[in-house]
Amino acid sequence: MNIDSIKNGIVIDHITAGKAMEIYRLLGLDALDCSVALIKNVASRKTGKKDIIKIDSDFDVDTDILGYIDPFVTVNVIKDGKIAEKKTIELPSELTNVLKCKNPRCITSVEQELPHIFKLTDRENRIYRCIYCETRAK
Amino acid sequence: MRSVIDISELTTGEIDELIATANDIIANPERYSEKCRGKKLATLFFEPSTRTRLSFEAAMYELGGNVLGFSEAQSSSASKGESVADTARVVSCYADIIAMRHPKEGAPLVAARNASIPVINAGDGGHSHPTQTLADLLTIYREKGGFENLTVGFCGDLKFGRTVHSLISALIRYKGVKFVLISPAELKLPGYVKDKLDKAGIEYRETDSLENSIADLDILYMTRVQKERFFNEEDYLRLKDTYILTPEKMALAGAGLRVLHPLPRVNEISVAVDSDSRACYFKQVLYGKYMRMALILKLLGVK
Numbered sequence: 001m002n003i004d005s006i007k008n009g010i011v012i013d014h015i016t017a018g019k020a021m022e023i024y025r026l027l028g029l030d031a032l033d034c035s036v037a038l039i040k041n042v043a044s045r046k047t048g049k050k051d052i053i054k055i056d057s058d059f060d061v062d063t064d065i066l067g068y069i070d071p072f073v074t075v076n077v078i079k080d081g082k083i084a085e086k087k088t089i090e091l092p093s094e095l096t097n098v099l100k101c102k103n104p105r106c107i108t109s110v111e112q113e114l115p116h117i118f119k120l121t122d123r124e125n126r127i128y129r130c131i132y133c134e135t136r137a138k
Numbered sequence: 139m140r141s142v143i144d145i146s147e148l149t150t151g152e153i154d155e156l157i158a159t160a161n162d163i164i165a166n167p168e169r170y171s172e173k174c175r176g177k178k179l180a181t182l183f184f185e186p187s188t189r190t191r192l193s194f195e196a197a198m199y200e201l202g203g204n205v206l207g208f209s210e211a212q213s214s215s216a217s218k219g220e221s222v223a224d225t226a227r228v229v230s231c232y233a234d235i236i237a238m239r240h241p242k243e244g245a246p247l248v249a250a251r252n253a254s255i256p257v258i259n260a261g262d263g264g265h266s267h268p269t270q271t272l273a274d275l276l277t278i279y280r281e282k283g284g285f286e287n288l289t290v291g292f293c294g295d296l297k298f299g300r301t302v303h304s305l306i307s308a309l310i311r312y313k314g315v316k317f318v319l320i321s322p323a324e325l326k327l328p329g330y331v332k333d334k335l336d337k338a339g340i341e342y343r344e345t346d347s348l349e350n351s352i353a354d355l356d357i358l359y360m361t362r363v364q365k366e367r368f369f370n371e372e373d374y375l376r377l378k379d380t381y382i383l384t385p386e387k388m389a390l391a392g393a394g395l396r397v398l399h400p401l402p403r404v405n406e407i408s409v410a411v412d413s414d415s416r417a418c419y420f421k422q423v424l425y426g427k428y429m430r431m432a433l434i435l436k437l438l439g440v441k
């Protein structure tokens with residue numbers, strides 16, 4: 001894979017430097033068969049340094065997860081070597097099974113099969129709380 | 139299907155409507171004695187709380203309905219490992235409404251997300267207990283005729299007391315309410331609750347002296363100062379008497395003061411205060427039943 005030119009795939013650009021590995025893990029990119037390039041500390045005019053992830057397939061990126069980890073990224077969908085779509089990322093209002101509630105008094109601590117759901121309760125300060133016990137996500 | 143898990147889910151209009159219904163029940167109990175004929179309330183108590191369970195059961199009986207359920211996890215399917223979600227689905231086939239108490243926070247919400255009938259949270263660990271707050275609100279309303287411009291004192295454990303946090307978040311909706319927060323430094327109201335007060339532009343002050351502030355109050359909401367909240371025995375012994383309500387302290391208060399307590403009390407209100415006409419904590423229990431009646435009617439859509 002030539003990391004500069006993807007024919008059909010996804011480029012996640014403007015990742016805050018150092019966050020690419022976390023995104024790689026939470027998006028489940030390790031499970032993909034196609035080539036995936038993770039490029040760290042690329043020079044950026046805007047922020048000095050950034051990370052980039054290139055995925056050589058039309059993988060369906062979970063923009064909620066991206067929005068939670070790093071709302072400043074851009075997602076470009078590449079088709080026939082050209083940018084076919086730019087996805088804007090927003091802070092998701094709800095996250096399911098991305099964060100785990102760590103409150104030992106929470107019902108999720110005793111019922112393993114329950115989905116761990118967090119709601120955005122304060123957009124300005126990016127605060128998420130468990131829907132069951134209202135414990136704040138760290 | 140509408141459930142009530144936390145007091146914050148009720149709008150001010152809905153709270154006012156519940157209070158109006160409760161007042162009407164008190165004035166005309168005979169009009170309500172058949173309202174829930176043929177309906178069943180399931181009381182699912184995964185931990186014992188006799189007081190709350192009896193209040194729900196009495197409420198349903200006074201509406202002409204019936205009650206089924208269990209009063210502790212050992213006598214339920216939970217002891218065989220059934221999930222809260224499955225219990226809620228199964229009970230939906232037998233009853234028309236559920237009142238659930240559970241030691242784990244959020245369990246009633248899990249039930250509400252899986253039941254096909256309304257669920258009322260009857261207390262989930264230290265998290266929420268909305269019908270207690272409704273009882274507190276009706277007591278204040280009946281005794282004071284409303285909520286606006288009241289000075290409400292909270293005394294004791296303001297850090298862990300969920301009834302305190304919940305009542306505060308209900309009262310900040312009303313105009314001109316002021317708070318006096320009376321506690322030892324170790325048990326002050328948490329920052330995130332004070333943030334709510336600041337955001338709502340509510341006037342409040344913190345003090346460690348009940349004696350010096352009781353004269354300013356319209357309402358005194360007492361809570362228990364538990365020994366296990368302190369790092370050492372000396373601090374507890376030094377502080378506990380400061381937060382015990384006695385006839386001597388009542389003598390410093392105005393004639394309009396009303397004393398509330400979510401009960402059970404241990405020793406934070408001396409029994410000598412019980413005969414004082416300003417003590418309202420037993421009336422509060424009665425009002426709790428009327429508010430549960432009003433809530434059951436609302437959630438069942440009975441007019």
Ligand SMILES: [Zn+2]
Nearest residue numbers: 101106130133
């Ligand atoms: Zn939780």
